[in-house]
Amino acid sequence: xxxxxxxxxxxxxxxxxxxxxxxxxxxxxxxxxxxxxxxxxxxxxxxxxxxxxxxxxxxxxxxxxxxxxxxxxxxxxxxxxxxxxxxxxxxxxxxxxxxxxxxxxxxxxxxxxxxxxxxxxxxxxxxxxxxxxxxxxxxxxxxxxxxxxxxxxxxxxxxxxxxxxxxxxxxxxxxxxxxxxxxxxxxxxxxxxxxxxxxx
Numbered sequence: 001x002x003x004x005x006x007x008x009x010x011x012x013x014x015x016x017x018x019x020x021x022x023x024x025x026x027x028x029x030x031x032x033x034x035x036x037x038x039x040x041x042x043x044x045x046x047x048x049x050x051x052x053x054x055x056x057x058x059x060x061x062x063x064x065x066x067x068x069x070x071x072x073x074x075x076x077x078x079x080x081x082x083x084x085x086x087x088x089x090x091x092x093x094x095x096x097x098x099x100x101x102x103x104x105x106x107x108x109x110x111x112x113x114x115x116x117x118x119x120x121x122x123x124x125x126x127x128x129x130x131x132x133x134x135x136x137x138x139x140x141x142x143x144x145x146x147x148x149x150x151x152x153x154x155x156x157x158x159x160x161x162x163x164x165x166x167x168x169x170x171x172x173x174x175x176x177x178x179x180x181x182x183x184x185x186x187x188x189x190x191x192x193x194x195x196x197x198x199x200x
Contacts, residue, residue, distance in 0.1 A: 029172040031134030038136075038172055039128060039150060040070070040163040047072040047163075052081050052111035059110050060089045070147065070165055073114050080160060083147045084114040087167055115147060122149035125161055133169065140166050 029037060040047075050059045050071040059071055069086040093113040098105045101112075121143045128136075128150055140148055150162030 029133060031132060031137070031173075033133045035128050035131035035133055035136050035164075038133060038164060038168050040165070040168075042161050042163070049074050050084060050110050051076065052109065052114075054110045055106065056084075056089050056094045056108045056110060056113060057106060059084055060086070063089075069167060070163065071110075072160075072163075073110055080117060081111070082114040082116040083120065083149075083163070084110050085146055085165065085167065087146060088113050088115070115145060119145060120147060120149055121145065122151045122158075122160070125150050125152045128162070133172075136164060137169065140164065140169065 048062065048066050048068055048071055050062060050073050052073055052075050054062075063069060063071060063086055071084050072080065073082045073084055075081045094108045095105060097112045098108050101108075123139065136148070146166050148164040148166075149160050150164065151158045152161045153159055
């Protein structure tokens with residue numbers, strides 16, 4: 001045995017032992033925290049995906065099963081199509097679409113309420129590695145979207161390697177979210193950045 005090795009003790013697994021899950025905890029983060037601390041990193045954990053034809057009810061169940069609040073959406077050829085969040089699913093959007101289309105709420109599909117690829121914006125991973133949360137807040141505010149993608153590479157060679165969610169920022173900074181008022185997300189983010197300016 002190597003003289004420098006340390007004794008490792010084996011433990012039995014109790015009957016009630018549960019799987020640990022990462023959680024965003026209010027109070028742990030502030031505007032000076034590294035931006036990467038709130039980025040969902042697809043290099044470390046594969047993105048959970050939903051098909052465009054999946055029903056909103058099924059998408060919500062998939063989120064609950066994976067303890068996540070957003071799904072990357074792919075079409076029937078597995079091409080990236082957009083993002084759908086718990087905020088989308090729990091807002092008035094599914095009911096509004098059902099009423100407009102004249103269909104039952106249970107038939108509303110992810111593609112009907114998702115944030116499509118054409119509406120999404122992205123920043124580079126290199127910028128994320130140099131940024132703080134306070135640097136990302138005004139970017140989210142400027143794009144006025146729930147999500148901000150992170151990419152590596154450029155043009156046709158670019159790959160989506162991460163995701164920022166406005167709702168994660170609000171939770172991390174201790175702001176309660178009313179899922180029925182999606183627009184308030186941006187008002188809250190504006191208050192955050194304005195407060196930071198006042199302090200400076």
